[in-house]
Amino acid sequence: MTLGRSLLRRHWRLLVRLLAIVVPFLGLAGLGLWHLYLDDALLIWFAALAALAVIAWLATLDWSGERALQEATPPTPAKPEWTPLEQQAWADLTADFEAIESSPPASIEEVRLAAMRMMETAARRLHPDASVPTARFTVPDVLRAAERGLGDLRRQMVQRVPGATAVRVSDLLAVHGHYRRHGGWLRGAWYLWRVARFGMNPPQAALQELRGVLEGGATSAAWQRVHGQFARAMAEEFARLAIDLYGRRFSVEVEQLQAEIIEAAPEAPPEVPVRVSFFGQVNAGKSSLVNALLGEVQAPVSERRTPAGETEFRLQSEGRPDLVLIDTAGLGTDVSPTAEARAASDARWVAANAWACDLVVWVASAIQPAREDDHRLLSALRIEWATHPERRTPRVLCVVTHADRLSPMREWQPPYDLDGAASGKAASIRDACRAVATDLCESDEPVVPIAMRPGTAPYNVDALWLAISEGLDAARQSALHRALFDRTRFKWGEVARQVGQGSRYLGKLMFKGVGA
Ligand SMILES: Nc1nc2c(ncn2[C@@H]2O[C@H](COP(=O)(O)OP(=O)(O)OP(=O)(O)O)[C@@H](O)[C@H]2O)c(=O)[nH]1
Ligand SMILES: [Mg+2]
Known part of the structure; x- marks a missing residue:
């Protein structure tokens, strides 16, 4: 109904023109030109035809730009x-x-x-x-x-x-x-x-x-x-x-990039893996969270320690996305004596981390309410991202750990209905999530509560997987763009290779001719 109306609104002039052409001939088919002639109605018919022609002509006119807007x-x-x-x-x-x-x-x-x-x-x-x-x-x-x-x-x-x-x-x-x-x-x-x-x-x-x-x-x-x-x-x-x-998107062939990835790790899927960084204060639960995600999968994972001291895990498992999980060192260990020294250390941290991943998981403990460090560094990241609109920014997802340690302390009977918040525990978890959202998150960023009590199965990891998979398409685009961006930087090694190949070709031309 609405579609019909909108079509009618946009194309009514065309319709009027068509009717003006078709109606007289339909009339002719019904009555017959001869009958019109006999009944002395031919003149009336011609007059009607002329009137319709005028209407059709009027419909082609553009009144005050209205047509341009509608069409x-x-x-x-x-x-x-x-x-x-x-x-x-x-x-x-x-x-x-x-x-x-x-x-x-x-x-x-x-x-x-x-x-x-x-x-x-x-x-x-x-x-x-x-x-x-x-x-x-x-x-x-x-x-x-x-x-x-x-x-x-x-x-x-x-x-x-x-x-x-x-x-x-x-x-x-x-x-x-x-x-x-x-x-x-x-x-x-x-x-x-x-x-x-x-x-x-x-x-x-x-x-x-x-x-x-x-x-x-x-x-x-x-x-x-x-x-x-x-x-x-x-x-x-x-x-x-x-x-x-x-945008330098033709500088590197996506196929070439994928071939390189396969060469580097033949057993891995042929796509640029999405990098997920886990940031947060000391003892927030970053390593526990990485373990909880890895513990969900059956396949073995490869572990790698980076020069910056982070640990990278490649997660490859049937039914799970191909991810690199980066467990970083806790924030808040920097005890710089002056504001300048702290600003310089923040800048170094931002430079090292802002563009190293495609998805940021910010881990905040529900029982560590002081979040100045988190707020300061996450804001610094956001400023760095906003000043580079030529790059794709990672998405942010917040996780609230230690949900089990919220009051009432003794109660722990998951699952909890956080929307209904019937029990005191559910209300505390919901309040903790709201507090983290207010302190750290932007409006469209998800906040997932988690509990990883030592010795028990982690609570709500499925919700975290869901939040990760919802941001996965954007993260994949970001991974591809990050790889393209890294590849388009000037590289001396590549120039040396081109000089070598170019000289060999010139040598062949000089000594053997073109067909050689
Ligand atoms: N009860 C409970 N304990 C947790 C939870 N998450 C982490 N822990 C415990 O908190 C402690 C710190 O956890 P980690 O995962 O090492 O924290 P981290 O953020 O990696 O800490 P750093 O690497 O030092 O920055 C460990 O003893 C964990 O067992 C949680 O949700 N509930
Ligand atoms: Mg850790």
């Missing part, structure tokens, strides 16, 4: 894997898409100008500080962009253009040649026929002429709309390429 194509959403900055570039380009749809470029020069304008918009947004932002790409990047653009175009043609794979260019040239040679004759014959039919049956000829005019108007309006939408689709495709180009 505007809804904006196409940005690609989910883009960074906030790339999403902004897409939003900037929306004005261009609308302009192109309402007046599509009519010449190659106009297409070139529109393309340059879009590239400039994307480049300025993605490289605001560069002196020549439009030149911020490498030659292999632009070749890769062209390869993808042309590949997409080929796919579209093969799928959507009838006869695209059967009709050769020579066939088209032959048709064009025939038309140029014989088109004049054909057009002349058509005009002759139109004059002749006036002699044979004047009312019918007049009707057919009128219908031609009306239909011509309707089809040209429809054609303009199709033309505009096609131009917009092309512009959007081009803009996607431009954003990927200036």
